[in-house]
Amino acid sequence: IGNYVWNRIYNGPTAYGDRYEYPGLPPSVTDILSVAIVCRVGKVYVYGKYQPLLKTHGTSYYGTMDTIEGPGLIEYSWQHPVNPFTSAKWTPQEVTDLEAGLRLEHEGTFGRAICDQVRIEVSHRPA
Template sequence: MPTENLIPNAAGTYENIANSTSGVGKHWQDVDDPIGTPDDNDTRVNTGNDGVGQIDTYSLPNHSEGSGTINSVTLHFRAKKDYVGAAKARAVIRTHASQHYGDQEAITTSYANYSNAWVVNPATSDPWTWDEVDDLEAGVTLEADASTWSYCTQVYVVVDYTPAPGRVRGYIIG
């Protein structure tokens, strides 16, 4: 199936993760790495020392290639922790003015990739529409206990779709 990739391009509704390489209003720039080439510690958002459920959401560009039926919307993120304490992260999408969360992941001391797929829009329980994809925000929540820090360096969305059937032109030969 064809896919379309959407990488954060602006701040979203929430910018509550405590720290960012780029500073206030620019958290999205710390997670907008090209797919397949994350910069890991060069740019990142992070929280620590009892950071509980801190959330960032990021605006995405409108789709430009996809058409037809959307099979799934998958949020991917890359995260790690420092030290031996407990740290968690999870995917979050914002659609129809509400947040919907993926599975909470216990993150490790090495950067790893995580993802969560939604086959229907969780706000409506109906199949995704392209207008909903265009209005989507993607993000992550981070938390860490008092003895560690949690980091996220990359967030992006992959929209899997089945193209609309093409028009078939018939010719009469005779």
């Protein structure tokens, strides 16, 4: 998704999380329809949860902590048609400054949550 921002948002015996910077938009993108945080996560054994996050204007916003379903890696998407800080459409600069990530939770020997991808998807009207 871009450059790694070393920001361990939580590191404890049952959960951990990281946040990343977005590398920016091409100059031709001006009319942004929505932003989505997409996480590809999985669980090992029986238990695992994930919680997406985004940071804009210096404020962090957390999605719902949800249980990871089924075997294998599964993609989950957290949609934002407007910027949660301004309640207005996203601007190109806000998307360029956006940071996204997730928190994973596991329960000791009963399981572990894993993630192999976090990305930001930007829907926009062609210029």
